Amino acid sequence: MTAFVRDQWYVAAYGREVGRELLGRTVLGEPVLLYRTEDGRAVAMSERCVHRRFPLSQAPSRLDGDRVVCGYHGFTYGTDGGCVSVPGQQRIPRTARLKTYPVVEQDSFVWVWIGDREPGDALPPRAPWLDSPDYTVVSGMEPIDGDYGLLVDNLMDLSHETYLHGGYIGTPEIAETPITTEVDDTAGIVCVSRHMDDAECPPFYAKSTGIEGRITRWQDVEYHAPCLYLLHSRIAPVGAPGPNPDGTDPHAFHVEVVYGITPSTERTTYDFWAVARDFALDDQDVTEFLHTNNRTVVMQDVVALNVLQKSLDTEQAGYQELSINIDTGGLAARRILARLAAAR
Amino acid sequence: MTAFVRDQWYVAAYGREVGRELLGRTVLGEPVLLYRTEDGRAVAMSERCVHRRFPLSQAPSRLDGDRVVCGYHGFTYGTDGGCVSVPGQQRIPRTARLKTYPVVEQDSFVWVWIGDREPGDALPPRAPWLDSPDYTVVSGMEPIDGDYGLLVDNLMDLSHETYLHGGYIGTPEIAETPITTEVDDTAGIVCVSRHMDDAECPPFYAKSTGIEGRITRWQDVEYHAPCLYLLHSRIAPVGAPGPNPDGTDPHAFHVEVVYGITPSTERTTYDFWAVARDFALDDQDVTEFLHTNNRTVVMQDVVALNVLQKSLDTEQAGYQELSINIDTGGLAARRILARLAAAR
Amino acid sequence: MTAFVRDQWYVAAYGREVGRELLGRTVLGEPVLLYRTEDGRAVAMSERCVHRRFPLSQAPSRLDGDRVVCGYHGFTYGTDGGCVSVPGQQRIPRTARLKTYPVVEQDSFVWVWIGDREPGDALPPRAPWLDSPDYTVVSGMEPIDGDYGLLVDNLMDLSHETYLHGGYIGTPEIAETPITTEVDDTAGIVCVSRHMDDAECPPFYAKSTGIEGRITRWQDVEYHAPCLYLLHSRIAPVGAPGPNPDGTDPHAFHVEVVYGITPSTERTTYDFWAVARDFALDDQDVTEFLHTNNRTVVMQDVVALNVLQKSLDTEQAGYQELSINIDTGGLAARRILARLAAAR
Secondary structure, three states, X not given: OOOOOOOEEEEEEEHHHOOOOOEEEEEOOEEEEEEEOOXXXXXXXXXXXXXXXXXXXXXXXXEEOOEEEOOOOOOEEOOOOEEEEEOOEOOOOOOOEOOEEOEEEEOOEEEEEEOOOOOOOOOOOOOHHHHOOOOEEEEEEEEEOOOHHHHHHHHHOOOHHHHHOEOOOEOHHHHHOOOEEEEEOOOOEEEEEEEEEEEOOOHHHHHHHOOOOOEEEEEEXXXXXXXXXXXXXXXXXOOOOOOOOOOOOOOOEXXXXXXXXXXXXXXXXXXXXXXXEOOOOOXXXXXXXXXXXXXXXXXXXXXHHHHHHHHHHOOOOOOOOOOOHHHHHHHHHHHHHHHHHHHO | OOOOOXXXXXXXXXXXXXXXXXEEEEEOOEEEEEEEOOOOOEEEEEOEOOOOOOEOOOOOOEEEOOEEEOOOOOOEEOOOOXXXXXXXXXXXXXXXEOOEEOEEEEOOEEEEEEOOOOOOOOOOOOOHHHHOOOOEEEEEEXXXXXXXXXXXXXXXXXXXXXXXXXXXXXXXXXXXXXXXXEEEOOOOEEEEEEEEEEEOOOHHHXXXXXXXXXXXXEEEEEEEOOOEEEXXXXXXXXXXXXXXXXXXXXXXXXXXXXXXXXXXXXXXXEEEEEEEEOOOOOOHHHHHHXXXXXXXXXXXXXXXXXXXXXXXXXXXXXXXXXXXXHHHHHHHHHHHHHHHHHHO | OOOXXXXXXXXXXXXXXXXXXXXXXXXXXXXXXXXXXXXXOEEEEEOEOOOOOOEOOOOOOEEEOOEEEOOOOOOEEXXXXXXXXXXXXXXXXXXXXXXXXXXXXXXXXXEEEEOOOOOOOOOOOOOHHHHOOOOEEEEEEEEEOOOHHHHHHXXXXXXXXXXXXXXXXXXXXXXXXXXXXXXXXXXXXXEEEEEEEEEOOOHXXXXXXXXXXXXXXXXXXXXXXXXXXXXXXXXXXOOOOOOOOOOOOOOOEEEEEEEEEEEEEOXXXXXXXXXXXXXXXOOHHHHHHHHHHHHHHXXXXXXXXXXXXXXXXXXXXXXXXXXXXXXXXXXXXXXXXXXXXXXX
């Protein structure tokens, strides 16, 4: 399995998932309880009661104002994790306190810090398109029964779109076109670029952009290890002008694909996926079409990775995998993850 | 997990479950076959054929008179476990014999002795209300996917009624009222008492007793480690006279709650529950109401304990639980179980 | 568990199962991909892509002519296992090659050789009735959730027919009649014979042969370790003449029962079963009757063996089984399997 990287921010939920109901998520093996206080602040703490380990997201556990009441014996906790009430006695044991987790709500995600030291000035990486008025977003979360490293591998090598997602977002040019890879080991960022000058337009994009002929298609991957994956996707009719020197790019369609890759247990992963577009912003048909089809594509990956995990589980000892040029980005990501995991 | 205590009587079944069909139960990890002979005697023996370990409660295994015929190759056993017939030959191997288990049928239960020595004079503890003409009983058995110690913990600390069974048998006074605990280490008995002088009457009891106002509610727990749990429950209108010096108590309603706590495997448990009342003896509506609602309450525990076992299974190493006054009885029970398990 | 015997032929599929769709089977723990080339030849190779171990029988993996295209990233393989195309580059890594398996298609089965050395002159054992014009065959394959040794045990001792298959193929005489056993250790063949001169005709055979009275019933088992089991079954009315010196036997009905016993994983097994008869060759009603009823009998075994495996999984340490005369053939088979497994 891929080692966990602690002392990092991870996407625990979408902001819309965190409210006045208790939500439980397991991040890097730690059970985390999430809810929103009456004044709207997202908080995170251990999801297990200190008394007998009852899961605090499990009914009849409940919120009482901003306090969490355990559904088993009524141990009650404040937003700072401190226990404020126990049954049958006035004295609260000094050690009755839930671990709390630093929380940042940013770019539609609720990020939690998992680690042994404090985050200090460290902030989660950005995905500003997800709550920008200039973009319309479709998104979701799918659990994967597999090591998070399988999802990193999957996303770092988009040549699989041609095969696993053929007929959806894949066309022959993706697998045919060589990649350029740049690795910033210090920052823990891997960039993989594939620029196709004259490519078939997948039905996916033809339908949503209205382009009828062949396209220029750029895929610029930017992976911020361990948790955030960005795919800057640019589609334009062949022959259309490129971006302006000032960064504006009025002749192209832009899609920003964002993945929050959150290890849950050693062999389960939360796959937070979001797709932001800068066109047809108010076209509800396009929104529905992209939501349905992007989810279909994500589920093709989920099914494949679940199968792959089962293959690896029964693989005989001593097997070796074989890597080629397309794997350059994925192998760089693995090296960074291994280094980060070991560095703690 | 909680260690098994051998050389003890355990509830293997209700008498009504043991008849002319072969019944298999696993007690302390031992597969036990139960049936009733033609003259009505309950017998228990190993549930695995000596030949190839086929389970003797599995069809087409069957009874032939008082003999058990294995459904695989026809090895046939008498009530003393001795093999009386094998296929293809007249000679019966001397060692072809199933282990038998001492059986006592008492208080509606079929008890079996699990251990390495004989029970001698030891008899199972009593729950005489369960087949007394002065009581009407509702009962059942629910399997739990959890360590039996979790059920002992649950039952020894009734403050959980306020939270887990709120709206059923729980009211605020239970968690609020301090307990008195008495431990008889030699006899292996733990008593926990909670006497509420002026308490809300839970709908559960209001409906079945007809009491309309507040109540005096006594809960006297008497746990006979490892297997039998008794809750003597007394309900009376506030202000009603107490029990007479001779033990009679005509102004109160009495409910005797009995649990047979039978470890099946290391993480499964049989939860035999029975509720005997000394009022509305012939009122079928009350019987149905109490059967339905007591089963609902038991299932609230079962669901919670199944969840708790899963929590513990994935708990990270080195976790510590925190105990308070309400746990005094449960901790005493654990100490006695540990001592009994080690003493063998 | 029963040790695997490598360097042997195993039945991987019926010929009819292998076609222009990719078929995956796991034999002795090895994932095997089977398909038929455009010119009709059955081929077998490793079912896991060399790149990232994606299962090649899993959609969207597919055939392109005689080549296998991995559904994840498009690695493409020829029938010799050699990789002929990878995405994004022209150069194919020298080591990009799937292990291939020797294949023999014979007697309606597709046999694969599992081992470390080549088969050389070794050929699979024969079951010629399965594609002979003189016989009509019903057949199928059922997966068993159990060690293959349990199926060998089951088939070597037909006394179980009296009990597990009573009312189908079992009658009292089978369990009552002693067996004769012959073992050829060198050839790895065990023969078990049971000749019943005057036996009840099971409804199974009464209906298919039209015999109305009692029968002479011969069961001659011939087990070729590890994989092929033959049961030569002869049924004739009591008093009918026996076989002629030249081997012809016009007064009897013959049923050749064939099992391919293929270990899949340590606790799963493919149970290939086929029943060939030399009577009522074109009677479709008899064919349907025998297909339905033989499958029912096989499923009685499957259910029993699945249960038996679960019994063994939870059996306490140190248990001993007890063997008697009927087990002579099965014990001989176990000895041969152990010797073959150790001899490699």
